Amino acid sequence: MSTEIPKTIKAIQVDKAGGPEVNVLREIPTPVPKDDELLIKVEWTGVNYIDNYFRSGLYPKQFPYTVGQDAVGIVVTLPKNTSTSSVKINIGDKVWTTAGNSFAEYLVAPRDRIALLPKEIDSKDGVSLATQGLTALYLLKESYPAKKGDWVLVRSAAGGVGLILTQIAKHFSVNVIATVSSESKVELVKQNGADHVLLSSDSSESNIKKILELTGGEGVHGVYDGVGKDTWEENFEIVRRKGTIVTYGNASGPVPEFSPLRLSAKALKVTRPTLFAIVKTQQEWDEYTSELVEITKKANIKYAVHKIYNFTAEDVAQAQRDISSRGTTGKLLIKVSSE
Numbered sequence: 001m002s003t004e005i006p007k008t009i010k011a012i013q014v015d016k017a018g019g020p021e022v023n024v025l026r027e028i029p030t031p032v033p034k035d036d037e038l039l040i041k042v043e044w045t046g047v048n049y050i051d052n053y054f055r056s057g058l059y060p061k062q063f064p065y066t067v068g069q070d071a072v073g074i075v076v077t078l079p080k081n082t083s084t085s086s087v088k089i090n091i092g093d094k095v096w097t098t099a100g101n102s103f104a105e106y107l108v109a110p111r112d113r114i115a116l117l118p119k120e121i122d123s124k125d126g127v128s129l130a131t132q133g134l135t136a137l138y139l140l141k142e143s144y145p146a147k148k149g150d151w152v153l154v155r156s157a158a159g160g161v162g163l164i165l166t167q168i169a170k171h172f173s174v175n176v177i178a179t180v181s182s183e184s185k186v187e188l189v190k191q192n193g194a195d196h197v198l199l200s201s202d203s204s205e206s207n208i209k210k211i212l213e214l215t216g217g218e219g220v221h222g223v224y225d226g227v228g229k230d231t232w233e234e235n236f237e238i239v240r241r242k243g244t245i246v247t248y249g250n251a252s253g254p255v256p257e258f259s260p261l262r263l264s265a266k267a268l269k270v271t272r273p274t275l276f277a278i279v280k281t282q283q284e285w286d287e288y289t290s291e292l293v294e295i296t297k298k299a300n301i302k303y304a305v306h307k308i309y310n311f312t313a314e315d316v317a318q319a320q321r322d323i324s325s326r327g328t329t330g331k332l333l334i335k336v337s338s339e
């Protein structure tokens with residue numbers, strides 16, 4: 001690997017809110033790390049649904065910005081400040097990160113967003129560990145802390161977060177009912193451990209009936225819902241007394257406003273977490289990343305890849321169209337540079 005740092009790099013940027021066509025590939029000055037940041041040469045990055053929320057304007061973002069939420073790459077420079085982390089990082093180490101601006105040949109990442117990628121884990125899989133893997137783990141540990149024998153509902157279980165969530169839930173000996181939108185996804189989700197798979201294209205009444213039957217009439221202890229608007233109402237029917245609705249995404253649009261009184265009949269809890277609010281400190285980062293790596297190795301978690309895209313504006317636009325099409329399973333990867 002050349003240690004020479006170029007003055008300019010290629011990056012995918014967005015200048016204004018719009019559809020996938022607003023992604024542009026351009027030459028920008030190489031970002032300069034602050035004292036607590038590292039410079040990473042990016043090998044792989046990947047598409048997350050949140051890229052659409054920023055690009056469309058649903059989530060506020062200052063334009064222009066460089067797209068991207070996670071990457072695997074090689075450490076090129078170290079931070080000047082001493083880190084509180086017990087994990088030592090050196091130049092040349094392969095790392096994974098949830099740092100932003102990852103659709104670029106180089107990115108700067110805060111020290112508390114960098115984890116070592118062990119040799120046993122494939123570089124491509126390291127991208128899935130980042131935003132999607134950490135999200136799956138925190139949802140199960142903190143948002144509704146699922147216990148052995150609990151029943152949970154995982155919506156859109158063939159997606160990036162969904163497939164990992166299903167596998168880790170099974171590792172925790174939790175009973176998983178999964179939903180997917182098409183027959184073609186059912187087998188994959190079963191192979192990843194789901195005990196029962198329902199089609200979201202079936203009627204809501206029929207799915208509510210099936211979920212209640214499977215759970216002895218009680219409903220699930222927790223529902224993990226990244227779909228948002230379309231499934232919001234159904235969640236109140238399928239969650240049991242004292243259960244938890246975890247709404248963590250807006251794939252179909254944001255959920256409507258509601259009164260807390262809505263929760264009283266079954267004494268429900270609703271939580272709306274984000275990765276960045278849950279895994280915030282260096283200690284939280286070190287604990288979550290090391291646990292995810294350990295679970296990956298111990299439970300042999302499979303990180304499915306939907307497709308590998310080129311590092312071009314056209315391919316990034318296509319990948320963002322694809323992830324919105326409901327036809328993808330697992331991770332959509334972008335190869336930025338060779339290993």
Ligand SMILES: NC(=O)c1ccc[n+]([C@@H]2O[C@H](COP(=O)([O-])OP(=O)(O)OC[C@H]3O[C@@H](n4cnc5c(N)ncnc54)[C@H](OP(=O)(O)O)[C@@H]3O)[C@@H](O)[C@H]2O)c1
Binds near residue numbers: 162179
């Ligand atoms: N809060 C957090 O910390 C956090 C972190 C990461 C991701 N997320 C959220 O988690 C969810 C999954 O993210 P991901 O990146 O792993 O994406 P993904 O699940 O790979 O793709 C999105 C999936 O959403 C489902 N979907 C349901 N209704 C849809 C609609 N109207 N339009 C498009 N897709 C729809 C589709 O599966 P089916 O067709 O099978 O339903 C689709 O495959 C997203 O909502 C994302 O924002 C939240």
